[in-house]
Amino acid sequence: MWRIYQYTLCPFSRKVRLALAEKGVSFELVEEFPWQGRDGFLEISPAGQTPVVVWKDNECVLCDSTAIIEYFEETVRESPVLGSGPLERAEVRRVVSWFDQKFFAEVGVILLQERMYNRLIAQQPPNTHLLRQAHQAIEHHLDYIEYLLDHRRWLGGATFSLADMTAAAHISVVDYLGAIDWKTHDQAKQWYSAIKSRPSFRPFLTERMLNLAPPSYYEKLDF
CATH class of the missing domain: 3.40.30.10 (Glutaredoxin)
Known part of the structure; x- marks a missing residue:
């Protein structure tokens, strides 16, 4: 295995x-x-x-x-995750890169450093200036998700793909760290809720980082 x-x-x-x-x-x-x-x-x-x-x-x-x-x-030919044609695969890879590089640099790495590593490992207080920057960036990225969903069913195109998996993976970590206000992003919330309902995603909802609990709504499908 x-x-x-x-x-x-x-x-x-x-x-x-x-x-x-x-x-x-x-x-x-x-x-x-x-x-x-x-x-x-x-x-x-x-x-x-x-x-x-x-x-x-x-x-x-x-x-x-x-x-x-x-x-x-x-x-593994079953259930391709990159799309069915050259244009779709190119777009999926572009969205994957957006979240792996831009989202992680502007949001993910900051929150992991300030809310996870500094608290659990370094035992230092968070940098509030960096946290404010990250929170502002989150709004931009959620707006971008909703822009994409205005033009297509899923982030990479007509079908669920690695673009959605990548975005949901990054967002789920940020959500675990309590950094997302879903109230003003209903469309992105519905998209994320649909992914949370998939069997592939559900194990994340019950996993915990030792000494670092998520918000109470984190594991709920209807949040």
Whole structure:
């Protein structure tokens, strides 16, 4: 069986888990905190980043969420996650890049640093200036999600795809950290609620980061 080295609030790990679950690939989870720099982990992940996907006794080691998903897209034909044609796949990849790069840089990495790492590991108070910047950026990204949904059924096009999985993976982490006000983004809320209802997503709703609880509405499908 495949093993995924990850920790519960890693959005890139969530992205991979969603894609593999949608494709029907079985896996088991291995908790790994990359900031600990464990020697055994660095041997299979020189970059020291999660996720890492491993087959059996390191017979196959896959690093980087995008490379991992591309591998399974090529080797598991069931339930393609990138779309059905060149234009659709290009658009899905563009939206994936938006959330993996722009959203993570402007929102995700800041909140993980200030609300998770500083609290649990560094034991330092959060930088309120950075938190304000991240909250402002969240509004921009939710507006962009709603702009896309004004023109298509799902973020990447007519069908549910890796674009939606990637966006939901990143947003779910931010939502766990209590940083989203859904009251003014009903369209984005409906889209996210639909994804929360999928079997591939439901395990995230009950997982918890030790000593860091999510808001009470986090695991509710109707929030």
